Amino acid sequence: MSKRILSVDDDPMIRSLVRAILEAAEFEVMVAESGGDAFKLLDSESRPVDLSCIILDVQMPGMSGFDVLTRLKLHADTQNIPVIMLTCQSSPEDFVSGYNIGADYYITKPFTREQLLYGITLVTSG
Numbered sequence: 001m002s003k004r005i006l007s008v009d010d011d012p013m014i015r016s017l018v019r020a021i022l023e024a025a026e027f028e029v030m031v032a033e034s035g036g037d038a039f040k041l042l043d044s045e046s047r048p049v050d051l052s053c054i055i056l057d058v059q060m061p062g063m064s065g066f067d068v069l070t071r072l073k074l075h076a077d078t079q080n081i082p083v084i085m086l087t088c089q090s091s092p093e094d095f096v097s098g099y100n101i102g103a104d105y106y107i108t109k110p111f112t113r114e115q116l117l118y119g120i121t122l123v124t125s126g
Helices: 012-024 035-043 065-074 092-101 113-124
Strands: 004-008 028-032 053-057 083-087 105-108
Touching: 004 012, 004 035, 012 028, 012 113, 028 035, 035 065, 053 065, 053 113, 065 083, 065 092, 083 113, 092 105, 105 113
Parallel strands: 004 028, 004 053, 053 083, 083 105
Antiparallel strands: none
């Protein structure tokens, strides 16, 4: 199984934190600061796209995490990659929206190393 993860978040501190946690757990981490940047990275990947999962912020300028998730799930090359939503939004409506679009797991900010690694283990053990 791949040990590659794409983290998409507009907050540079969150991107750095996620990268540090995942690299310490021996993952190869790609980062993007927006949905547009994430799709540029994904478009440059060979097919099939080889990622363990995508960690996706919900609130981002331009294209929201829900918009990115919708586009990922509609494209044959990315629809089967597990997606973890990492967000400040913790209302039941937000969770339901994400799960209805195709999110595999939710982690709310602030989060711990253990929560992040548990979520990855959960979505990649299928």
